Amino acid sequence: MTIAIRPRALALGLVASAAALLGPFPKARAQDAATKTAETPQAKPEAARPDEPSFARDVAPILVANCVDCHSAGRQGVKRGKLEMSSFEKLVAGGPSGPGAVAANLDESHVFLRVTGDEEPRMPLTNDATLGAKAIAAIEGWIKAGAKLDPGLDPKAPLKSYAASLEDVARARLEKMAPDERDARLKEAGLDLWRKADPSLKPEMETTEHFALFSTLPKERATATVKAMESELSTIRRALGAEATDWPGKVCLHVFPDRAAYVEFQRTVKRRETPEDEEGDADLKAAQPYVVVVAPPDVGETAVVAPRRKSRRRRGADAGESGARSLPGLLTEHLVRAAVLASGTPPRWLAEGLGVYLANGVDRGGGAYQDLRRAALGAFRRGWATQATDVLGGGEGVAPEEFRGVSFALVECLASPRYRSVFPAFLKGMREGGEKLDDVVRKVYGVDRETFLTETGEWIAASYGGRR
Numbered sequence: 242m243t244i245a246i247r248p249r250a251l252a253l254g255l256v257a258s259a260a261a262l263l264g265p266f267p268k269a270r271a272q273d274a275a276t277k278t279a280e281t282p283q284a285k286p287e288a289a290r291p292d293e294p295s296f297a298r299d300v301a302p303i304l305v306a307n308c309v310d311c312h313s314a315g316r317q318g319v320k321r322g323k324l325e326m327s328s329f330e331k332l333v334a335g336g337p338s339g340p341g342a343v344a345a346n347l348d349e350s351h352v353f354l355r356v357t358g359d360e361e362p363r364m365p366l367t368n369d370a371t372l373g374a375k376a377i378a379a380i381e382g383w384i385k386a387g388a389k390l391d392p393g394l395d396p397k398a399p400l401k402s403y404a405a406s407l408e409d410v411a412r413a414r415l416e417k418m419a420p421d422e423r424d425a426r427l428k429e430a431g432l433d434l435w436r437k438a439d440p441s442l443k444p445e446m447e448t449t450e451h452f453a454l455f456s457t458l459p460k461e462r463a464t465a466t467v468k469a470m471e472s473e474l475s476t477i478r479r480a481l482g483a484e485a486t487d488w489p490g491k492v493c494l495h496v497f498p499d500r501a502a503y504v505e506f507q508r509t510v511k512r513r514e515t516p517e518d519e520e521g522d523a524d525l526k527a528a529q530p531y532v533v534v535v536a537p538p539d540v541g542e543t544a545v546v547a548p549r550r551k552s553r554r555r556r557g558a559d560a561g562e563s564g565a566r567s568l569p570g571l572l573t574e575h576l577v578r579a580a581v582l583a584s585g586t587p588p589r590w591l592a593e594g595l596g597v598y599l600a601n602g603v604d605r606g607g608g609a610y611q612d613l614r615r616a617a618l619g620a621f622r623r624g625w626a627t628q629a630t631d632v633l634g635g636g637e638g639v640a641p642e643e644f645r646g647v648s649f650a651l652v653e654c655l656a657s658p659r660y661r662s663v664f665p666a667f668l669k670g671m672r673e674g675g676e677k678l679d680d681v682v683r684k685v686y687g688v689d690r691e692t693f694l695t696e697t698g699e700w701i702a703a704s705y706g707g708r709r
């Protein structure tokens with residue numbers, strides 16, 4: 242049985258675009274909605290001065306998350322409320338009760354009056370929800386400061402577009418800077434992050450066009466690592482699409498000498514405790530995007546930048562026993578996973594699977610690869626359809642190694658020669674609006690989910706040696 246690849250899907254077989262990774266899995270969506278509150282603005286903070294209220298950064302995300310849907314054409318907020326929030330201009334102009342916002346005048350700003358409940362009915366007009374104190378304070382602060390739109394943004398554009406526009410503004414600002422100035426700023430930002438982990442550490446910075454590596458590694462290893470990352474970037478771009486890898490400025494790669502520094506970094510920067518098996522992390526949405534890892538033992542990484550054949554022989558032996566990743570492999574894994582996650586709300590397995598898949602490319606086999614295959618094969622033996630379905634559905638209750646193994650195997654299968662031509666279409670399909678996995682599978686591979694699982698399971702059994 243072979244999956245019937247449709248010619249139409251083949252025609253889409255170009256490079257997957259970044260946004261292609263927006264995933265429509267119901268579970269991932271539900272989790273996302275559950276953690277989204279009025280107080281987590283999604284816009285990026287780079288463009289506005291941190292000390293001044295910014296509509297795009299502080300207010301638009303609140304309105305987009307809580308108000309815009311209902312206050313758009315055909316919905317209650319427009320039909321009954323006669324207030325359209327399709328643009329900044331319309332929002333400020335307001336409705337029959339009066340203007341939405343008046344500079345420095347809270348008593349005449351009906352958006353404010355409605356969210357505080359000073360004017361009834363209180364907004365958002367949903368049964369249980371009111372805005373949190375922080376969200377209300379953000380609206381208040383913006384009105385008091387003049388109820389302006391950030392300079393350079395179009396008042397007729399949809400409110401939703403401002404988050405993306407802010408990134409453009411940040412990018413434009415960076416591009417205007419002289420290279421020296423840019424590097425000085427980068428160094429400052431990078432060292433600042435390091436100090437939070439351990440002020441006594443004195444890292445060196447090694448840069449390439451897209452990366453700045455901060456570490457206490459021997460210079461030779463640091464240089465080899467950052468060069469390996471630079472050359473890996475084209476592979477990552479090809480796999481994820483240019484947009485997912487188009488960060489303003491360089492990405493900082495922080496390599497800590499020990500776990501204690503890493504744990505402290507997570508505690509001070511992310512304000513969270515580090516799970517026991519965690520080896521790295523990344524945040525590409527931060528004002529200064531970064532990847533952070535604990536340096537693994539050197540497994541002969543200079544070989545990674547050496548010609549392919551030679552490195553395969555050397556690395557296979559070194560990494561094979563420990564199951565460890567090389568440093569470039571580890572950095573790639575976390576960079577890719579974060580890039581996929583930052584490009585929308587993709588299912589977790591896809592981010593995880595692509596991360597380890599591309600990291601394996603860097604390490605060319607080795608112990609980590611063997612571990613993943615073993616985990617996937619174990620899942621196959623226990624019943625692929627059930628195990629894979631758990632992972633595809635969000636992976637709740639699935640052991641971490643198994644989740645990684647199955648996610649990896651799915652990506653490796655879908656990127657293998659037999660299915661490779663439609664993998665970009667698969668990614669693209671996952672992006673396009675609210676579709677379920679079943680729909681995408683049917684459209685791209687021309688089969689139902691059951692057949693899809695049978696086929697991928699068979700591929701895994703055949704490739705990883707499960708057949709007896």
Ligand code: HEC
Binds near residue numbers: 323
């Ligand atoms: C579930 C739909 C819904 C949501 C969500 C919603 N609104 Fe409304 N809104 C309405 C309706 C309906 C009215 C008209 C209510 C009335 O006065 O009878 C209204 C009226 C208003 C008015 C007064 C318009 C005028 O000039 O009379 C303002 C201002 C307003 N909403 C702001 C907001 C803000 C800000 C949010 C988000 C925090 C929000 N709304 C969320 C449905 C909604």
